[in-house]
Amino acid sequence: MKNIIFFLLALLSAAFQLKAQPLLETGGKKMPDEWIDQDTHHKLIRLSRIEGSNSSFYFHNNPFIHTKEGEKMVFFNTVKNNTQIYAVNLKTFKTEQITHIRPRTAQEIASHTEILDRERNGHNGEAIGQKSHNLYYQILDSVFVVNVDTKKTKLFYVFPPDFPGAIFTLNADETLLAGLCSPEADKIAKDYPDGAGNKVYAAHVPHTIFTINTVTHELKKVREENNYLNHIQFSPTQPNVLMFCHEGPWQDVDRIWTVDVKTLKIKLMHKRSMKNEIAGHEFFSPDGKTIWFDLQVPRSQNFFLAGSSIKDQTEKRYRLTRDEWSIHYNISPDQKLFTGEGGNFEQVARAKDGMWVYLFRPNGDHFDAERLVNMKNHVYTKSPARNGVSGLEPNVRFSPDGKWVIFRANFEGTREVYAVEVAKSK
Numbered sequence: 202m203k204n205i206i207f208f209l210l211a212l213l214s215a216a217f218q219l220k221a222q223p224l225l226e227t228g229g230k231k232m233p234d235e236w237i238d239q240d241t242h243h244k245l246i247r248l249s250r251i252e253g254s255n256s257s258f259y260f261h262n263n264p265f266i267h268t269k270e271g272e273k274m275v276f277f278n279t280v281k282n283n284t285q286i287y288a289v290n291l292k293t294f295k296t297e298q299i300t301h302i303r304p305r306t307a308q309e310i311a312s313h314t315e316i317l318d319r320e321r322n323g324h325n326g327e328a329i330g331q332k333s334h335n336l337y338y339q340i341l342d343s344v345f346v347v348n349v350d351t352k353k354t355k356l357f358y359v360f361p362p363d364f365p366g367a368i369f370t371l372n373a374d375e376t377l378l379a380g381l382c383s384p385e386a387d388k389i390a391k392d393y394p395d396g397a398g399n400k401v402y403a404a405h406v407p408h409t410i411f412t413i414n415t416v417t418h419e420l421k422k423v424r425e426e427n428n429y430l431n432h433i434q435f436s437p438t439q440p441n442v443l444m445f446c447h448e449g450p451w452q453d454v455d456r457i458w459t460v461d462v463k464t465l466k467i468k469l470m471h472k473r474s475m476k477n478e479i480a481g482h483e484f485f486s487p488d489g490k491t492i493w494f495d496l497q498v499p500r501s502q503n504f505f506l507a508g509s510s511i512k513d514q515t516e517k518r519y520r521l522t523r524d525e526w527s528i529h530y531n532i533s534p535d536q537k538l539f540t541g542e543g544g545n546f547e548q549v550a551r552a553k554d555g556m557w558v559y560l561f562r563p564n565g566d567h568f569d570a571e572r573l574v575n576m577k578n579h580v581y582t583k584s585p586a587r588n589g590v591s592g593l594e595p596n597v598r599f600s601p602d603g604k605w606v607i608f609r610a611n612f613e614g615t616r617e618v619y620a621v622e623v624a625k626s627k
Contacts, residue, residue: 222626228578228612237626240575241557244626248289248607249618251296253280257609257618260529260596261434261484262327262370266334266349272601275299275329275336275349276618286338288349291600291620300347300354302340328371328378337378339368344378344413358418366411366420369433373489374440376415377462379423379433383408386429402429402449410445412462423462438489442511444470451479452500457492459511470509471516475499479549480507482529486536491517493532501549506530506539506561506568520567525559526550528581528594533603538562538623540606542595543576547583556581558597558608560623573621578612590614 222244225236234247249255256277258264264275271292278287286300326339334349337357342365344358360366366382385406390397408430410423424430429448436442441463447454457470457480470492471480477499483492489511496507496518504526505518519539521527527541528548539561544552556576561568582592593616595608605620 226578227575228610230613232613238574238621241572242625243573244622245574246294246605246620246622247617248274248291248294248620249276249278249296250289250294251278251287253278254616255279255609255618256616257596257598257607258327260482260531260594260598263331263437264327264329264598265601266329266331267601268334268350273349274607274618286336286347289618291605299336299349299352300338300345302345302354326368326380328368330371330375333375335375337368337371344368357415358413358420364409364420366409368413370435370443371415372435372440372443372462373438376440377435378413378415379435379443379462380411380413381408381430381433382411383430398429398448399450402453405429410443410460412443421462423465424460424467432483434483434485436489436511437485437487439511442489444483444485444492446481446483451481452477456481457483457494457509459492468514470511470514471496471507484531486532487534488536493530495526495530497549501551504550506541518566519561519563521561521570523550524552524555525561525568525570526552526555527559527597529596530561531598533599534601535603538599538603539568540573540597540599542597542608545581545584548581558595558606558621560606573606573623574608574619576610576612579610580612588614 222235222237224239227238237244266273271290273288273290275288277284287296287298289296328337335346337346342360345354346357347354364382365384366380368378368380370379386401389401393400405427407427409425412421430445431448432446434444441461442459443462444459446456455469458467460467479497479500480494483494491508493508496505504521507516507518509516528544530541532539541559543555543557557572558574560571560573580587580590580592582594584592590611593611597606597608604623607620609618
C-alpha cells in the first residue's frame with residue numbers, strides 16, 4: 202500500500218512540475234518566469250523580475266557575493282533612462298535596490314564632455330569586493346562605493362579634468378582599483394560613434410593604465426603606451442597581476458598581456474604564429490593560474506578555446522566546430538566545465554547554426570558540446586534590429602554553485618537576465 206501511495210505522489214509531483222514548468226519555444230513572445238526549452242529540455246528561469254531593461258555584468262566581471270541570506274548577483278536596471286544597481290538572491294529571487302543616485306541632467310552631462318566612453322546617464326564600472334561586499338561604480342567623472350549589505354554610499358574619487366579616467370576592476374585583496382585613461386581616444390569615439398575602434402588603433406594615441414588605492418585614494422600610473430589598450434582585468438587570486446590587451450584588429454595585434462602593478466614588469470601571454478591568427482576575449486580561470494581565450498588559427502577557419510599558463514605561458518587547447526564557436530566563453534567554479542554563448546552568421550565564425558547557449562565538456566583535445574538554450578529569437582550583435590530590439594551579447598557565466606549558466610538576452614523583446622540549468626530537466 203505504501204508503495205502505491207509513494208507512486209501516486211510521484212505522479213502528482215511530476216504532473217505539477219510539468220504544469221509549473223511548461224515545455225516552450227524560448228522567446229519570440231512573453232515568457233513565464235520558469236519554463237523548459239522545448240529544443241534542449243533544459244530549464245530556464247528569469248532572474249530579473251522587475252520593470253525596465255535589465256543587464257548582467259560583462260562576461261569576465263564577477264557579479265556574485267556570498268551573504269547570510271544566500272548567494273546574490275548584482276545587475277543593472279534601467280527605467281526611463283535612469284540606471285540603478287540591484288541585487289537578486291539566486292535562491293529566493295528576492296530583488297533589492299542597491300543604489301539610489303539620481304540621474305544626471307542634460308546640463309551636467311554637457312559639462313562633462315571629456316567623459317565620452319560611458320553611458321552618460323547611468324552607472325559604469327563593475328568592481329565588487331567578495332570580502333567587503335563593497336561595489337565601486339562610476340558616473341561621469343565621479344567614482345562611488347556602495348556596500349551591498351548596508352546600502353550606504355560614499356563618493357570615493359573624482360577624476361581631474363585633465364585625467365578623465367574610467368575604472369574597470371578591483372584586485373583580489375580589495376586594495377586597488379584599476380582603469381584606463383585616454384582623452385584622445387575619447388575624442389575619436391565622440392567624432393566617430395559608429396566605428397571608432399579601428400580609428401583609435403590607427404591613431405596610436407596615448408593610453409594610460411592606472412590604479413587607485415582603496416584606502417589612501419592615491420592614483421598611480423602603471424603603464425603608458427601609444428597603443429589602443431583595453432579589457433583591463435585583475436587576477437582573482439594574485440593582487441598584483443593585472444591583465445590588459447592591445448586592442449584593434451585582432452589579426453594585427455599580439456593582444457593578451459599582464460603587468461605586475463608593483464614591479465611594472467609585463468608579459469605577453471600568447472604570441473601569434475601565423476598570418477591572420479587571432480586571439481581575444483580573454484578571461485582568468487577561478488584560481489588565477491590560467492588565462493583562457495578565443496583562438497583562431499587562422500581567423501575564421503580553425504577554432505579553439507585556449508588557456509595560457511600565468512607561470513610559464515604553456516598552452517592547452519580545446520577544438521570547437523564552426524557552429525560551436527562563441528562570442529564569449531566562461532569556465533565553471535570547479536574548472537571542469539565550460540560554457541559559450543554561440544553567435545549569429547554575421548560574427549567571425551560565419552556559423553550557419555550557432556545561435557545556442559552551449560555547455561562544453563573537455564574530452565582530450567576537443568569539447569563535447571551540449572545545447573542549453575535555443576537563441577534563434579535573440580538578436581545578437583551585428584544583426585539588424587528586430588522589432589525595435591537592437592543587438593546584445595549574452596555574456597555567459599556559471600552560477601557560484603556551478604549548476605546554472607547565467608546570461609542576458611532580448612528574445613522576449615526586452616533585455617532580461619536568465620539562468621539555464623546545467624542538468625537536463627526530467
